[in-house]
Amino acid sequence: QSALTQPASVSGSPGQSITVSCTGTSSDVGNYYHVSWYQQHPGKAPKLIISDVTRRPSGVSNRFSGSKSGNTASLTISGLQAEDEADYYCCSYVRGGTYVFGTGTQVTVL
């Protein structure tokens, strides 16, 4: 199972909106609504920020939103803030209880 494809880096100025894409195949992202997103700051464990493509867990800022079209899922961060600077990973259910992560995207706030 190959990793889902994400851009290596995305940047934006404070207050702007950015979008991180996550491209898979019809066997993973395209076939299931089970796509989640994780934020990871340096030296820290990942943190769930989006589940089931669009759902935001309690306590996660509403500046984070998710969507999906075909084999590509997307994470949008609106009103970019300095604290959003981190690595972001998507993850999709594949089949038979297995999962695959994306390659990861480093978000930089200019």
Add this chain to the structure above:
Amino acid sequence: QVQLVQSGAEVMEPGASVKLSCKASGYSFTTYYMHWVRQAPGQGLEWMGVISPSGDFTVYAQIFQGRVTMTRDASTSTVYMDLSSLRSDDTAVYYCARELPQSSYFDYWGQGTLVTVSS
């Protein structure tokens, strides 16, 4: 509050086996699946496998088949991950992460355990 506390860092020689632990608290241990995810230095996250709430079934990523074994002890609310035939490219931080059955996402993670494989 929910906590997943993992065992301390390990330095292992190539060819050896390592057994990591993940002790859960603050929730019903026998309700949730537990996954293991690793991250090599400077690299991305890699899903390794999952163990069911009762421990009666496991699913492993194909690349770890034959080398990984996940078990759990309900009496101590602890999950274990055993990785054998260690190689230098197994050097990574290993995380446990819980999943509510059928939810397909990982809502709480352990702090991670660094395993260094070196002669």
